[in-house]
Amino acid sequence: MVSLERDLGLFDLTNIVVGAVVGSDIYVASALTAGLVGPFSVVLWVVAGVMAIILAMIFAYSAYYIPKVGGPFAFVSTVFNDFWGFLTGWSMWVAEVISLPVFAITFANYLQYLVPLDAPEQLGVKALFLFGLTGVNIVGVKAAGKVNDVLTFIKLLPLLALVVIGAGSFALNPGFAANYFPLAPNGFGNLGTAIVLIFWAYVGFEMGTLPADEVRDPSRNIPRAIVIGMAIVSLFYISTNFVIFGAVNSAGLAYTAVPLVLVGTTLLGALGGTMMSVGALFSVSGSDESGTLGTSRLSYALSIDGLFPKAFSKVHRKYKTPYVALIVQGLIAFVLSAFSGLPSLISFSVLNLSFSFLLVSISFLFLKKTNQKGLRGQRVLPWLGIGICLFLLYSTSIQDKLIGSAVILSGIPIYAYFSPKVDIADLKEAFLSAPMTTMRYLESKDRFLAKLVKWLSRR
Secondary structure (H helix, E strand, O other): OOOOOOOEOHHHHHHHHHHHHOOHHHHOHHHHHHHHHHHHHHHHHHHHHHHHHHHHHHHHHHHHHOOOOOOHHHHHHHHOOHHHHHHHHHHHHHHHHHHHHHHHHHHHHHHHHHOOOOHHHHHHHHHHHHHHHHHHHHHOHHHHHHHHHHHHHHHHHHHHHHHHHHHHHHHHOHHHHHHHOOOOOOOOOOHHHHHHHHHHHHOOHHHHHOOHHHEOOHHHHHHHHHHHHHHHHHHHHHHHHHHHHHHOOHHHHHOOOOHHHHHHHHHHOHHHHHHHHHHHHHHHHHHHHHHHHHHHHHHHHHHHOOOOOHHHHOOOOOOOOOHHHHHHHHHHHHHHHHHOOHHHHHHHHHHHHHHHHHHHHHHHOOOOOOOOOOOOOOOOHHHHHHHHHHHHHHHOOHHHHHHHHHHHHHHHHHHHHHHHHOOOHHHHHHHHOHHHHHHHHHHHHOOOHHHHHHHHHOO
8 A cells, every 4th residue: 555645835836726726818818808897806806806815715614614625525524425526526526637638738838939830749748738748747745735836936927027018107107097997898698608707717716625635734824825925826817917008908918818928918019928928837837836736636646545446546655646546637638739729628617517506506605614604604604605615606608518517417426336346455554544544644743653653664
């Protein structure tokens, strides 16, 4: 039996949350919403941010009560049973895997601003991008965490520069404010669709709850990391979009695939465009790295409970990472990146995530520690979360609802097949056993007895 290592601290986990949230979305969503509701999009970024923070708090509190690997799957399984836990994990796994090719496509698109690429070269870039980050995650969670720390800081710098330069430009040239009028040139008929697209930009906070068994002091660090990470993300998103819609007319934003390059060029010329393009490459890389890490831990958790193929629970003997899960999701992401487009991938991902979040919100109604009062806001948060998820599901297209329902329901025969037939009780028992739990605790505290316990366990 090979266990996962506890190598992630509060700093690493906060960066995983920020890294998973701030990705390709901020570099494409503004253009999509500009064509739907115009400058009023800035208001919707605030609304979607509040929605995301509410759901993030539900995840943070749930992780406090149930600090287990697998995040949403573990939450719902503990409260209800493995069937509902599987549907939660299944829908989330589908959504997260579908999100990975979005980053590869966006990376290739922004790279073309710097280096022209033909179709075969774009395919090669997508492969190098996806499998390169897959390899980083196979080498080890600590290496992946450190890579993500670096990518997160690098990717935030261009956005910070954009906000500072944009604010300075507005102060020197109040004429920029004219771009905010009319506030909603296309009316408010597309509010639901716009919020769905913007909400996807905030998705990623759930990644912070997935590698729980690799986090030091998860009950304390996971909630703190999610709250801190979401506060950082909200501040950057709202301020960035304020600058975007002030610097460029919404009509111009609606017709570009690289809105931040357009804004950077408007404010600083060619240098600004190049700076934002390079920032986009780092940002997308960091987001995909975080998503790759979290998604593999979700499939590992499903497999260790006998609900996914046994191969997904295989841990590399040297690097102690779920390498099979990482390779499989990398292959799926590459195929989807070659044959799918951004709008369809984003919308379908939101639908599946909303269903998963809905089940987590419902399960949160029943969570409470023995002899302990509920956490602040615990009574109202799940009801707000349920309402938010139902609104997001309602706001997706009819096509997404039909296909999404079929995909979610397809999880039932998968559960029926694997649940009674795949027996990995020995692996699960070993993973959750008192000696293994004690050893992981000692390692997380860096006690000298950890080495002795590990040595004795091998005798």
